[in-house]
Amino acid sequence: MSGTIEVPESSSVAKGKAPLIATPAQEKAGWKKGVAIIDFLLRLGAIGSALGAAASMGTSDEILPFFTQFFQFEASYDDLPTFQFFVIAMAIVGGYLVLSLPFSIVAIVRPNAVGLRLLLLILDVVALTLANSSASAAAAIVYLAHNGNSNTNWLAICQQFGDFCQTASGAVVASFIAVVLFMFLIALSALALRRH
Amino acid sequence: MSGTIEVPESSSVAKGKAPLIATPAQEKAGWKKGVAIIDFLLRLGAIGSALGAAASMGTSDEILPFFTQFFQFEASYDDLPTFQFFVIAMAIVGGYLVLSLPFSIVAIVRPNAVGLRLLLLILDVVALTLANSSASAAAAIVYLAHNGNSNTNWLAICQQFGDFCQTASGAVVASFIAVVLFMFLIALSALALRRH
Numbered sequence: 001m002s003g004t005i006e007v008p009e010s011s012s013v014a015k016g017k018a019p020l021i022a023t024p025a026q027e028k029a030g031w032k033k034g035v036a037i038i039d040f041l042l043r044l045g046a047i048g049s050a051l052g053a054a055a056s057m058g059t060s061d062e063i064l065p066f067f068t069q070f071f072q073f074e075a076s077y078d079d080l081p082t083f084q085f086f087v088i089a090m091a092i093v094g095g096y097l098v099l100s101l102p103f104s105i106v107a108i109v110r111p112n113a114v115g116l117r118l119l120l121l122i123l124d125v126v127a128l129t130l131a132n133s134s135a136s137a138a139a140a141i142v143y144l145a146h147n148g149n150s151n152t153n154w155l156a157i158c159q160q161f162g163d164f165c166q167t168a169s170g171a172v173v174a175s176f177i178a179v180v181l182f183m184f185l186i187a188l189s190a191l192a193l194r195r196h
Numbered sequence: 197m198s199g200t201i202e203v204p205e206s207s208s209v210a211k212g213k214a215p216l217i218a219t220p221a222q223e224k225a226g227w228k229k230g231v232a233i234i235d236f237l238l239r240l241g242a243i244g245s246a247l248g249a250a251a252s253m254g255t256s257d258e259i260l261p262f263f264t265q266f267f268q269f270e271a272s273y274d275d276l277p278t279f280q281f282f283v284i285a286m287a288i289v290g291g292y293l294v295l296s297l298p299f300s301i302v303a304i305v306r307p308n309a310v311g312l313r314l315l316l317l318i319l320d321v322v323a324l325t326l327a328n329s330s331a332s333a334a335a336a337i338v339y340l341a342h343n344g345n346s347n348t349n350w351l352a353i354c355q356q357f358g359d360f361c362q363t364a365s366g367a368v369v370a371s372f373i374a375v376v377l378f379m380f381l382i383a384l385s386a387l388a389l390r391r392h
Contacts, residue, residue, distance in 0.1 A: 079347035079348065082336045114390045117390075118387070122382075122386060125324075125379055125383065126379070128324075128325070129324070129328055129375065129379060134332070136330070136332035136336075137333060137336035139333060140332075141336055143277070143278070144337075144340075149275070149276060151271075151275035152275065152276070152350075152353050153351065154348075154350040154351075155348075155349065157348050179325065183321055183322070183325060186382075187318050187321065189386075190317045190386065193389045193390050194310045194311075194313075194389050
């Protein structure tokens with residue numbers, strides 16, 4: 001217990017040699033690494049849903065097999081401004097998710113990078129709002145296309161354009177899956193942010 | 197400096213008498229208290245917007261000043277299922293916000309209650325999604341009511357029911373204010389959650 005012998009021992013501890021039994025701080029880092037890996041996987045799923053929704057809606061197009069001399073009956077996503085907004089918003093959300101993947105990987109490597117996690121959480125909230133807005137607006141229009149509204153004399157167009165409506169409904173469902181994944185992403189980030 | 201004299205001094209420190217110069221830990225607690233007070237004020241604003249939107253949409257009703265023998269021309273929010281959903285969702289969000297006020301006050305009194313802040317953040321994300329869904333769906337329908345859509349033969353009804361459309365548009369704007377306030381609430385909670 002003399003001072004001169006203790007000096008090298010304490011300096012080796014300060015350099016961070018791992019002890020055989022994990023300390024609580026290391027267990028916490030491992031737990032945070034697990035959260036970061038789940039975050040990465042959820043992001044991959046959300047990319048699939050968002051880009052799938054954008055692509056599916058963007059290629060929805062139906063030409064009816066009968067026509068008159070002057071008319072061809074065609075329904076496409078760009079007939080409805082809400083569906084155009086849907087395609088644009090979902091493409092932006094998908095692009096944001098792809099760009100956020102490297103940051104998610106950094107969060108796996110450095111589980112204690114708090115500023116990064118905070119930035120991802122706030123950007124995720126913005127992306128959630130954008131995705132949710134476009135998904136809900138498109139859902140309202142799809143509902144109208146399926147059921148019409150007798151009070152306002154808006155007729156259901158799905159009786160004529162069944163395939164178009166199917167594709168649009170599928171895209172809306174995919175976008176809501178992306179929204180739910182975003183909610184889990186935000187909850188996970190908040191869990192990883194808390195201080196103990 | 198004798199032991200018997202020091203005992204009351206140290207116990208008075210333990211009871212929390214404030215020293216003249218704030219330590220870093222106390223400054224942090226003060227900063228978190230400030231965040232909690234802003235949180236409370238934002239919640240009050242969001243209550244106003246959400247309940248205002250629900251009340252405004254719920255009382256929107258217009259009877260045209262002419263009628264036939266069998267018909268009276270009337271537009272009300274319950275002619276459109278999307279507007280009914282809007283009123284219900286906004287009332288739920290307003291109710292959640294009122295119920296969350298006591299928890300927000302507890303967060304002011306105890307700025308370091310991490311579990312409480314995490315709970316509020318996750319519930320806020322759910323409420324944000326609900327508010328945003330109903331607001332966006334109603335916005336899509338209000339847009340349709342204003343502009344109609346020639347491709348699907350949905351006519352603009354706002355030319356007949358101008359006052360009804362005005363009220364509905366105002367309610368949608370109020371609900372989007374609530375959505376923006378929710379985004380700030382979540383960002384603030386995340387800031388207060390981070391560990392340093």
